[in-house]
Amino acid sequence: MRNTGIAPGDLPQGSVDCHAHVIKKNLPLATERHSQPARDASVRDYLDTLTAHGVAYGLLTAPSFYGANNQVLLEALRASEGRLRGTAIVEPDIGEDALAAMQRDGVCGIRLNWVKRQAIPDIRSREYQGLLAKARNLGLHIEVYLEGEHLPPVLAAIRASGARAVIDHFGHPPGSDGERSEGFTALLDALAAGNTWVKLSAPFRLRGSDPRALAARIIQQSNGERAVWATDWPWVGHEDTMTYRQCIESLFECVPDETIRNRILTENAYEAFGIRA
Template sequence: MTTTPTGDAAPFAAPPHLDVRTPNVKLPPNSCDSHAHVCGPLDRYPCFADRIYSPPPEANLENYRAMLAALGVERAVLVQPSFYADDNTALLDGLNAMGANARGIAVLRDDVPTAELERLNAAGVRGVRFNIVDVKDGKGVLPMEQLHHVASRVAPLGWHVELLMHVNEFPDMDTAFAGFPTDIVVGHLGYVPSRLGTGDAGFKALMRLMRDGKAWAKLTGPYRISAQDMPHADIVEFAHALVDAAPQQLVWGSDWPHVKVSWSIPMPNDGDIADLLGTWVRDPKVREQVLVENPARLYGFS
């Protein structure tokens, strides 16, 4: 572990906007931001030494809660970021500070003791994350044996497995996850580059899993897959395809603090991010389902 970035090997991500505007799309009561990261300060929560980037100092819990208030969002799911590896300390402290309106997705060692799983569950953790994108080792490879092992450990708790993956790299993922012990959750609309279109075999496999009630997708991070500037018009077809396929298996998230985004494109304002929902999920009743009912079911909000 190291408390400071190590030069070019782990550059700082750009900070999020702190002047978050109120969105034009009014979000319903008990809306949930189902994908966000809370980071630092680095002297208290040191990063994993072998990371590929470092979080900006502004990506702290105070600023995140201010962003939620500006959007009118009451619930949140904190996801363990890659730069903390399997040290969930910052995540757990964030959950404790936010209380009953927060849930967490942790990163675990394969040999995590059962007592630790029970402690994490009591703290509000509801899933375990595997990242095969923002890593130096194991990039683009699904470790199915490991996934099955960990899923069998967390299934009795009602947890799910969250995968940061490009589904286009796995055209037979519905076959690979047949009989999997838990639900799976995939971020960033499947993380398919927009140029591949919704006819991509991996994207279709994800939608088959969703129709079968075995997978969920997060409407997050359009800037990660779009070839266009905000409002990312080339992503609309992906959102509509997911809504048409299985609206009951969708949740939305801000992807705050948008780490790595402005290395290539301008940092988005979270009010603009929220307003994309008006185009992506056009029916207000379905929008409420995605923002309120679905995350309550997936993450156990009462």
């Protein structure tokens, strides 16, 4: 990655980082397929990192290894004094009242982390249709992390439910030609329909696709109005190779147009997550 000479002041006032995790080691894990995180990542560490880089707000995403235990997430949101919002992982039979209580603490979405599974849950099942209805009723978005080849039916179900969707990590398309894949085409169609946003985040997690090519298609399809930016701090599994500055530089490389980039950093995020700057 080239040296762009970016300084904190180059980001617009009110910028938002739309994907990060707060982590505490040695808590019970959701399943045996998960392993303990390498290190703690506190809410204070994250807030200090945002401040140091001129970023005003953040969106915390519940990590998969805690399953539906959102204690760490909710404690962080309460401690953030309004700078952070969050997406929670829940069981599909959770009550609407319980979701509303999380919403009062700053939760603005429900995360479906279905990546790297032998079989993904059936989003058309009665229990998941009920979850989508609860999200729609409360104005919560559905955040999806899933391989792009499995996205089309999930996007279709969310759209049919009337809920909004936010797709992680460029839509995670397969291979070096991911921008021409069926799943990425379905994502572009969802962006054009107006109920879906996509995160320009974690290019280091892509499976060979060029993030600049993906970002160009996303911006073109949505007139720059359905993309948001995120760092994936603290880069679980890549802690020793990534820095926050690199994430900012990646955005500048993927979105060289300043007007569109500033919209991605502010207005798009405010609309997607209900942030009031």
